Amino acid sequence: MKWVRAIDGETTTYGIVESDDVAFVSGSPFGRWERTGETRKLASVRLTYPVTPGSFYCQGRNYATHNNVLYDDFGAKYPASKMPDPSQRSNNALIADGETIVIPADAGPNVHPEGELVVVIGQRCKNVSEADALSKVLGYTVGNDIGQRDWLKSDNMIWRAKNSDTFKPMGPWIETEVDLDALVTRVRINGELEMEHRTNTMIFGIAQVIATMTRYVTLHPGDVIWMGSEGSVRQISHGDVVEIEIEGIGKITNPVIRAS
Amino acid sequence: MKWVRAIDGETTTYGIVESDDVAFVSGSPFGRWERTGETRKLASVRLTYPVTPGSFYCQGRNYATHNNVLYDDFGAKYPASKMPDPSQRSNNALIADGETIVIPADAGPNVHPEGELVVVIGQRCKNVSEADALSKVLGYTVGNDIGQRDWLKSDNMIWRAKNSDTFKPMGPWIETEVDLDALVTRVRINGELEMEHRTNTMIFGIAQVIATMTRYVTLHPGDVIWMGSEGSVRQISHGDVVEIEIEGIGKITNPVIRAS
Numbered sequence: 001m002k003w004v005r006a007i008d009g010e011t012t013t014y015g016i017v018e019s020d021d022v023a024f025v026s027g028s029p030f031g032r033w034e035r036t037g038e039t040r041k042l043a044s045v046r047l048t049y050p051v052t053p054g055s056f057y058c059q060g061r062n063y064a065t066h067n068n069v070l071y072d073d074f075g076a077k078y079p080a081s082k083m084p085d086p087s088q089r090s091n092n093a094l095i096a097d098g099e100t101i102v103i104p105a106d107a108g109p110n111v112h113p114e115g116e117l118v119v120v121i122g123q124r125c126k127n128v129s130e131a132d133a134l135s136k137v138l139g140y141t142v143g144n145d146i147g148q149r150d151w152l153k154s155d156n157m158i159w160r161a162k163n164s165d166t167f168k169p170m171g172p173w174i175e176t177e178v179d180l181d182a183l184v185t186r187v188r189i190n191g192e193l194e195m196e197h198r199t200n201t202m203i204f205g206i207a208q209v210i211a212t213m214t215r216y217v218t219l220h221p222g223d224v225i226w227m228g229s230e231g232s233v234r235q236i237s238h239g240d241v242v243e244i245e246i247e248g249i250g251k252i253t254n255p256v257i258r259a260s
Numbered sequence: 261m262k263w264v265r266a267i268d269g270e271t272t273t274y275g276i277v278e279s280d281d282v283a284f285v286s287g288s289p290f291g292r293w294e295r296t297g298e299t300r301k302l303a304s305v306r307l308t309y310p311v312t313p314g315s316f317y318c319q320g321r322n323y324a325t326h327n328n329v330l331y332d333d334f335g336a337k338y339p340a341s342k343m344p345d346p347s348q349r350s351n352n353a354l355i356a357d358g359e360t361i362v363i364p365a366d367a368g369p370n371v372h373p374e375g376e377l378v379v380v381i382g383q384r385c386k387n388v389s390e391a392d393a394l395s396k397v398l399g400y401t402v403g404n405d406i407g408q409r410d411w412l413k414s415d416n417m418i419w420r421a422k423n424s425d426t427f428k429p430m431g432p433w434i435e436t437e438v439d440l441d442a443l444v445t446r447v448r449i450n451g452e453l454e455m456e457h458r459t460n461t462m463i464f465g466i467a468q469v470i471a472t473m474t475r476y477v478t479l480h481p482g483d484v485i486w487m488g489s490e491g492s493v494r495q496i497s498h499g500d501v502v503e504i505e506i507e508g509i510g511k512i513t514n515p516v517i518r519a520s
Contacts, residue, residue, distance in 0.1 A: 085415050
């Protein structure tokens with residue numbers, strides 16, 4: 001099942017994608033819902049990112065090659081973690097499929113996209129076992145964890161490096177039926193394939209991350225955990241179009257401009 | 261004006277404190293609201309923390325002595341920042357005045373409270389000047405930015421060190437009429453004064469932090485910025501009661517237990 005969130009002015013409404021249509025519901029997939037009976041063509045519906053998380057976590061540096069690139073080539077401040085060790089992102093940075101990534105005027109050119117699997121929590125959980133962890137997941141969506149890597153180095157904190165407005169494209173929907181081992185992540189810039197890898201080869205897998213986190217942190221319906229990116233993709237700049245596809249879920253495509 | 265948020269089951273309702281009473285409103289202070297006409301005794305109303313932020317920022321290491329303590333005595337990983345450089349916190353950790361701080365079972369004893377002024381944003385803002393910044397603030401509340409300092413050192417990220425469940429007491433209300441320079445912060449453990457300082461002596465002041473942040477980040481109504489703590493207060497442990505007071509706003513009091 002694919003959950004989308006339609007937006008009209010300030011009003012958002014959840015719906016289920018059924019072939020070319022969206023069947024709208026009252027409520028949300030994070031609680032009670034029922035079909036309203038209203039359907040519209042998917043192509044005619046403006047979608048926003050499929051959830052506004054209460055808590056927004058990211059298990060960064062979660063693929064072997066990406067770690068090496070960051071550490072060797074970009075002067076990451078510390079070696080990779082020995083256990084799940086998520087960082088945080090901020091909702092101000094979220095945009096939807098199709099919306100424009102705006103590079104801040106004073107950012108250097110070292111702005112890179114990162115294609116990531118996004119875990120969307122469906123049920124409140126604390127102290128969940130690895131065996132039960134995936135049962136707490138509603139579904140999965142696609143994220144682009146854009147970073148300005150000079151700021152990653154120069155700043156103590158990742159606020160503007162990772163959380164400048166528009167730096168977190170997410171969508172287009174939450175797919176609830178996913179074969180994790182069959183997923184393939186692809187990053188394209190202007191239609192050219194820049195990165196392709198099997199998605200479920202993280203250093204810390206989804207179940208391990210959820211089990212470790214929930215020893216300390218309650219995860220609530222609608223919370224998200226971004227699962228990190230592989231390798232390193234070239235810079236994006238004004239006029240580019242960047243696409244993150246996860247085969248088995250969907251894709252998000254966002255044009256890039258530089259603020260003047 | 262003091263804004264409180266009452267909770268009854270899963271329903272929250274905003275109200276205005278008027279002497280011993282709460283006058284309830286429909287809507288919220290972050291948008292349109294009007295009085296419903298209902299009032300109740302403040303003492304009979306269960307309050308929750310006064311806002312669930314969309315984005316939750318903290319300008320840490322923002323007082324001179326605190327920086328020295330962290331850097332010299334606790335092995336902070338890097339020197340203090342040269343410009344505002346906020347980190348992030350997570351909503352899962354928020355609790356209200358009176359609720360219990362639960363130290364995770366496997367946390368070492370090195371758990372410390374930190375009394376902080378919390379800025380609550382009232383109006384959407386981007387690229388705001390220092391001169392205009394304070395006009396975007398709805399009001400101020402009181403936070404306790406509890407940290408487990410061994411994890412601050414051992415982990416790359418601050419997720420469990422700063423964001424374990426219950427590590428972010430906040431409240432009791434949002435005070436909209438504040439004379440920043442008159443505020444005094446006090447931290448008490450079991451009634452004994454452990455720290456007292458003038459609040460508005462931050463390294464990076466509120467207007468500077470908002471102006472710097474909004475060059476990159478849109479702040480939305482309900483977002484919060486915690487402003488950092490001064491000095492260092494002794495550990496809290498099972499059976500303690502910790503109180504953060506900011507004279508001119510209010511105080512929050514939370515008992516402490518250790519999970520078994």
